[in-house]
Amino acid sequence: METVLFGISAFSLVLVGIYGVLTRRNIIKILLALNILETGINLLIVSLGNTPGGKAPILTGSTAPVTPDTALFFADPLPQALVLTSIVIGLGTTALALTLTLRYFRSRKSLELGAEMTREEAAE
Numbered sequence: 001m002e003t004v005l006f007g008i009s010a011f012s013l014v015l016v017g018i019y020g021v022l023t024r025r026n027i028i029k030i031l032l033a034l035n036i037l038e039t040g041i042n043l044l045i046v047s048l049g050n051t052p053g054g055k056a057p058i059l060t061g062s063t064a065p066v067t068p069d070t071a072l073f074f075a076d077p078l079p080q081a082l083v084l085t086s087i088v089i090g091l092g093t094t095a096l097a098l099t100l101t102l103r104y105f106r107s108r109k110s111l112e113l114g115a116e117m118t119r120e121e122a123a124e
Contacts (some may be wrong), residue, residue, distance in 0.1 A: 006047030013040025027101045031094065037088045041121045042083045049079025 012034055020033025054075035105111055 001051065003047050003050050006043060006050070010040045010047060011036070012045035013043060016040075027104065027111045027113060031097050031101065032095075034111075035090065035094060038086070042086055045079045045083050045086075049076045051075045 017033050017035075017037025017040055020036065021030055024030050024033060032043055051074070057074040057077055101111065
């Protein structure tokens with residue numbers, strides 16, 4: 001049940017992100033929509049990697065030996081590692097996009113995509 005709820009939430013976030021990217025002209029709003037889209041994809045990856053009733057794959061000395069039958073009860077750590085990597089990459093790309101947005105604003109005096117420049121502004 002939790003996996004279905006996470007899947008529906010992830011799908012909703014992806015749709016909201018796509019809608020925001022396609023319908024907005026303000027660069028900040030587009031970046032916000034891209035971050036919402038990224039969050040939806042990350043949630044989807046984590047929800048697909050969820051094992052209901054699974055335990056953390058941490059083995060200690062007091063743990064019983066792992067056999068192929070007991071290995072099914074461990075949660076898969078790979079999706080979580082991928083999402084952590086995705087979050088770090090998303091942070092870096094968002095910082096770069098905000099820097100480019102600042103340069104765009106300084107040159108065009110607007111955050112709207114397709115803002116026309118006059119000849120005097122282009123000469124400066």
